[in-house]
Amino acid sequence: MTAPAVTEGVAKPTFSGAPWRERAEEALIPPLVALLVALICGDLLILSYGQSPAAVYRLLLEGTWGNAYGFGQVLYKATTLAFTGLAVSFGLRAGLFNIGAESQLAAGGFAAALTGLALPVGTPLILALPLCMIAAGMAGGVVGSVPAYLKTRFGAHEVIVTIMLNFIVLALLNWFIAGHLHVPETLHTPEIHAGVVPRLSDISARFHGSAANLALVVAVVVAGAVWFYLFRARGGYDLRAVGLQPAAAEYGGISVGRVWLRALTLSGMIAGMGGINYVLGYKHYYEDGFASGAGFMGIAVALVGRNHPIGVLLAAFFFATLSQGGLAIHAFVPKQMMDVLQGVVILAVAVSVPEVRRILRGARRKSDV
Amino acid sequence: MTGRPAPTGTAAPRATSGVPAIRMVGIEKSFGAIMANLGASLEVMPGEIHALVGENGAGKSTLMRILGGLMKPDAGRVEVNGRDVTGWSTNDAIAAGIGIVHQHFMLVPTLSVAENLVLGCEPKTRGVVLDYNRAAEDVRKLSADTGLVIAPERLISDLSVGEAQRVEILKVLFRGAKILVLDEPTAVLSPPEVRELWTVLRRLRDNGDTIVLITHRLDEVVELSDTITVMRAGQTVARIKTSETTPAEIARLMVGREVSLSAGKRVQPIARPTDVRADQGLEVRDLCITGSHGVRVIDGISFSAKPGEILGIAGVEGNGQTELVEALAGLRTVSSGHILIDGAEITRKSVAVRHDAGLSHIPEDRQRRGLIMEYSVADNLILGLQKDFAKRGVIESDRVMENAVEEISAFDIRPANPVLAVRALSGGNQQKVVVAREIGREFSVLLASQPTRGVDVGAIEFIHKQLLEARAKGKAILLVSAELNEVLALSDRIAVMYRGKFAVVMPAAEASEEVLGEYMIGTKKGNAA
Numbered sequence: 001m002t003a004p005a006v007t008e009g010v011a012k013p014t015f016s017g018a019p020w021r022e023r024a025e026e027a028l029i030p031p032l033v034a035l036l037v038a039l040i041c042g043d044l045l046i047l048s049y050g051q052s053p054a055a056v057y058r059l060l061l062e063g064t065w066g067n068a069y070g071f072g073q074v075l076y077k078a079t080t081l082a083f084t085g086l087a088v089s090f091g092l093r094a095g096l097f098n099i100g101a102e103s104q105l106a107a108g109g110f111a112a113a114l115t116g117l118a119l120p121v122g123t124p125l126i127l128a129l130p131l132c133m134i135a136a137g138m139a140g141g142v143v144g145s146v147p148a149y150l151k152t153r154f155g156a157h158e159v160i161v162t163i164m165l166n167f168i169v170l171a172l173l174n175w176f177i178a179g180h181l182h183v184p185e186t187l188h189t190p191e192i193h194a195g196v197v198p199r200l201s202d203i204s205a206r207f208h209g210s211a212a213n214l215a216l217v218v219a220v221v222v223a224g225a226v227w228f229y230l231f232r233a234r235g236g237y238d239l240r241a242v243g244l245q246p247a248a249a250e251y252g253g254i255s256v257g258r259v260w261l262r263a264l265t266l267s268g269m270i271a272g273m274g275g276i277n278y279v280l281g282y283k284h285y286y287e288d289g290f291a292s293g294a295g296f297m298g299i300a301v302a303l304v305g306r307n308h309p310i311g312v313l314l315a316a317f318f319f320a321t322l323s324q325g326g327l328a329i330h331a332f333v334p335k336q337m338m339d340v341l342q343g344v345v346i347l348a349v350a351v352s353v354p355e356v357r358r359i360l361r362g363a364r365r366k367s368d369v
Numbered sequence: 370m371t372g373r374p375a376p377t378g379t380a381a382p383r384a385t386s387g388v389p390a391i392r393m394v395g396i397e398k399s400f401g402a403i404m405a406n407l408g409a410s411l412e413v414m415p416g417e418i419h420a421l422v423g424e425n426g427a428g429k430s431t432l433m434r435i436l437g438g439l440m441k442p443d444a445g446r447v448e449v450n451g452r453d454v455t456g457w458s459t460n461d462a463i464a465a466g467i468g469i470v471h472q473h474f475m476l477v478p479t480l481s482v483a484e485n486l487v488l489g490c491e492p493k494t495r496g497v498v499l500d501y502n503r504a505a506e507d508v509r510k511l512s513a514d515t516g517l518v519i520a521p522e523r524l525i526s527d528l529s530v531g532e533a534q535r536v537e538i539l540k541v542l543f544r545g546a547k548i549l550v551l552d553e554p555t556a557v558l559s560p561p562e563v564r565e566l567w568t569v570l571r572r573l574r575d576n577g578d579t580i581v582l583i584t585h586r587l588d589e590v591v592e593l594s595d596t597i598t599v600m601r602a603g604q605t606v607a608r609i610k611t612s613e614t615t616p617a618e619i620a621r622l623m624v625g626r627e628v629s630l631s632a633g634k635r636v637q638p639i640a641r642p643t644d645v646r647a648d649q650g651l652e653v654r655d656l657c658i659t660g661s662h663g664v665r666v667i668d669g670i671s672f673s674a675k676p677g678e679i680l681g682i683a684g685v686e687g688n689g690q691t692e693l694v695e696a697l698a699g700l701r702t703v704s705s706g707h708i709l710i711d712g713a714e715i716t717r718k719s720v721a722v723r724h725d726a727g728l729s730h731i732p733e734d735r736q737r738r739g740l741i742m743e744y745s746v747a748d749n750l751i752l753g754l755q756k757d758f759a760k761r762g763v764i765e766s767d768r769v770m771e772n773a774v775e776e777i778s779a780f781d782i783r784p785a786n787p788v789l790a791v792r793a794l795s796g797g798n799q800q801k802v803v804v805a806r807e808i809g810r811e812f813s814v815l816l817a818s819q820p821t822r823g824v825d826v827g828a829i830e831f832i833h834k835q836l837l838e839a840r841a842k843g844k845a846i847l848l849v850s851a852e853l854n855e856v857l858a859l860s861d862r863i864a865v866m867y868r869g870k871f872a873v874v875m876p877a878a879e880a881s882e883e884v885l886g887e888y889m890i891g892t893k894k895g896n897a898a
Contacts, residue, residue, distance in 0.1 A: 244741050
C-alpha cells in the first residue's frame with residue numbers, strides 16, 4: 001500500500017482501508033479453505049462407502065437447514081456450543097487455555113436448576129431468568145477462578161488444573177444428583193418451578209418438537225458483550241495485550257496476574273451460562289452428563305472461529321450442522337463420518353491459518369513493489 | 370568404552386598440521402528480514418584458544434550454531450580439519466569431535482554427575498542394567514586426565530554454578546570432543562571460578578584440544594586467547610594475534626567506529642531551571658539486584674539524574690545495564706536499596722504507580738517490551754496510558770485516534786496510518802512510536818535504554834533531537850547505550866558500568882572513547898562518585 005504523505009497540522013489522515021481488507025481476508029479465507037478440504041475428504045469417505053456424495057450432501061442439507069425441525073435442532077446445539085466456544089476463545093485471547101468449559105457448563109446448569117427449584121412457582125420469567133443466569137454464571141465463574149488463582153499464586157499450569165477440575169467437579173455433581181437430589185430411578189433433578197425459557201415452537205409452530213429456545217438470543221447477546229469487552233473496553237485492551245505479549249503488557253503497567261484471574265473467571269462464567277440452554281430451555285431439569293462433550297467441542301469452535309465472537313457464532317452453527325447432519329445421513333453412511341469431518345476441519349484450520357496468512361502476506365508484499 | 374573414545378571422522382594429526390581445525394568462509398544466514406550472518410568467516414588452528422568477540426547481536430552465536438549443525442547456512446562453506454562439512458547435522462558434528470558448551474546448562478538436575486555424563490551412551494551390564502560403577506570410574510578417569518575434578522556420585526541439583534559448568538565441559542569431552550566451543554562461559558561465574566576455568570582451558574589446550582571462546586569481555590580475551598576474531602553486524606571484521614593487539618583496539622573493532630567526536634558536537638550544559646527542589650529527578654541509593662544463580666548483577670550502585678540533565682551509562686553489554694533499567698522501571702525485583710522519583714520512594718511500587726509518579730521508559734527491546742506488534746499504531750500509542758484514555762472502563766476511540774494523529778505528525782511516523790498494525794512498520798518507525806508515546810506524555814524522569822538500536826540514521830538523529838528537547842524542558846534522563854559516541858554526544862555526565870558496578874562517573878567534558886574504553890574493559894578502575 002502507498003504511504004499517505006504526512007498530513008499538515010492535525011488533519012485527519014485518509015485511511016487506505018487496506019488494514020480492514022487485510023484483516024477480513026486473513027479471518028475468512030483460512031476457514032473457507034479448511035471447509036473445501038473437508039468437503040473433498042467427505043467426498044472420498046462417502047465414495048468409499050459406495051454412496052453418491054451429491055445425494056448424501058443433499059440429504060445432509062435437507063435434514064439440517066431444509067426443514068424447521070432440523071434447523072431448530074441445529075440452533076439448539078449451536079447455542080450450547082456458542083457459549084462454550086465463547087468461553088474458550090475468551091481465555092485464549094488472554095493467552096490461557098481453558099479446557100474446563102465442560103465442567104463449568106455442567107456446574108452452571110446445575111446452579112440454574114437449583115435456582116429454578118428454589119424459586120416459588122409462578123415467579124415471572126423476567127425475574128427468574130436473570131436469577132438463574134446469575135447463578136449459572138457464578139457457578140461457572142467459581143470453577144473457572146480456581147485454575148486462575150492457582151496459576152497466579154503458585155504458577156500451576158491452567159491446562160492441567162482445568163482438566164483435573166473437570167473430573168472433580170463432574171464427580172461432585174454426580175454425587176449430589178445420585179445421592180441427594182434425583183428423582184427416583186433417574187439421574188436428574190425434579191423439574192424447575194420457575195425460569196423456563198420459551199421454545200421457538202412456542203412462537204412458531206413450525207419448530208414443533210425441536211429443542212431450540214430463546215437461550216439462543218442470550219448466546220447472541222453474550223457474544224455481543226464479549227465483542228464489546230474485548231475490542232472496546234479498557235479491560236479488553238489489557239486482556240488482549242497480555243495474551244499477545246505478556247512482557248509488553250507488564251511494561252505497560254498491566255498486572256498480568258490480575259488479567260489472568262479476570263479472564264479465566266469470566267471464561268468460566270460464560271461457559272456456566274451455557275447451562276441454561278439445556279436446563280431452562282429444553283428439559284427443565286438438570287441431568288447428570290448433559291454437558292458431555294459440549295465443553296471440549298467449544299475448543300474446536302473457538303479454534304475454527306478464530307477467537308472472534310462472530311467467528312465463534314458461525315463456527316458453533318457449523319459444528320451443530322455437522323452434528324445434526326450426522327443423524328440425517330445415518331441411513332446411508334455412519335453418522336461417525338461427521339466426527340471424522342469435524343476432525344478434518346479442525347486440522348485443516350490449524351494448518352491453513354498460518355499457511356494462508358503467509359501466502360497472503362507474500363502476495364501483498366509482491367503487489368506493493 | 371574408555372573415557373574419551375577416539376573421534377571418528379578425519380581427525381588430522383594436530384598441532385603439526387597446517388590445516389585449520391575450523392574454517393568457515395563467506396557464511397550467510399538470515400532469519401526473515403534479519404541478516405544474522407553476512408559474509409562471516411572464522412579460521413581456528415588446531416591446539417589454540419581462539420576468542421570470538423563482538424557485541425550482542427553481532428552474529429557469534431549463529432555462526433557457532435552453524436558450526437554445531439543446529440542450523441544450515443544460506444551461503445558459504447564450513448570445513449572441519451580440512452573436510453567440507455557445510456550443512457551437516459548435529460550428530461555429524463558430535464561424531465567429528467565438536468562439542469558446544471551452552472551458556473544455559475543442559476543437565477538433568479535429579480541425576481548424578483556420572484549419570485548425566487553417560488546419558489545416551491550408558492555402559493550396561495548384560496545389555497540392560499546401567500553399570501553405575503563403570504560410569505563412575507570413566508568419569509573419575511576423565512576428571513584426572515583433564516583436571517576437571519568433580520565427584521561422580523553428586524547430584525546436579527546440589528552443585529554450584531561453577532561445578533555445573535565443569536560437568537557441562539566434561540560432558541562434551543566424554544563424547545569425544547576435540548574442538549570445544551564455550552558460549553559466554555563466565556557470565557554466571559564468580560572471579561575464583563573464572564580463574565579455575567582458565568586453568569582448565571589452558572590445560573586442555575596443552576593437551577592438544579582446540580578451544581573457541583565466545584565472549585564480549587575483553588579482559589578475558591586478552592588474558593586467555595592466542596588468536597582473536599572480531600565480529601560486527603554479522604560480518605567478520607578482523608582476525609588478529611592476541612599478542613599483537615590491545616584491548617582498546619579490540620573495543621574499537623567491536624564497536625566499529627573510530628570517530629573522535631569534536632568538542633563542538635557535544636551538548637552544552639544548560640541553565641538549570643531555578644525552581645528545582647533538591648530532591649527532583651531520579652535518585653538511586655545502594656541498589657543491589659541478585660540475578661539467577663544467585664549472582665549479584667547490580668552490586669551497590671548509587672547515583673542521581675537531576676532535572677535538565679542526561680546521565681549517560683556506557684559499558685560493554687552484559688555488565689548489568691539491562692537489569693538496572695528493568696529494576697528502575699519496576700520490571701525486576703530489587704534485593705536492597707532505594708529508588709526515588711522527585712523524592713518519592715518507588716522501590717517496591719508497581720509499574721503503573723511509577724508511571725503515575727512521572728517515570729517514562731523507552732525499553733531496550735521494543736518488539737518484546739515496548740510495543741504490542743499486532744496492535745495498531747493508535748493502540749500502541751496509549752500503552753501504559755490506557756486509564757487516561759478510558760471513561761468508565763470504555764476506551765474512548767475518538768480520543769485515541771486524535772492522539773494518534775497528533776503524535777504521528779509530530780514524530781513523523783510513516784506510513785501515517787493510525788489503524789495500521791505496528792508490525793507492518795519499519796524498525797525506525799516502530800521506535801518512533803515508542804519515543805512518541807514516552808516523550809509525548811507528561812513525565813519528569815525518562816529511562817532511555819538503547820533508544821536508537823537498529824534504527825536508520827535519519828531516525829537516530831530525530832530521536833537524539835527529541836532527547837535533547839526533553840532535557841531542555843527540564844526532564845531528568847538516564848541514557849543507557851552500547852553506542853559510545855551516542856553516550857558521548859548526548860550526556861552531561863557519563864558513568865561506566867563494569868560487572869554490576871559503576872567503574873567511574875565523570876563529566877562528559879572529561880570523557881573520550883579512549884578513557885571510557887579502559888573503564889569499560891576493566892583495565893582501569895576509578896572512583897565511582
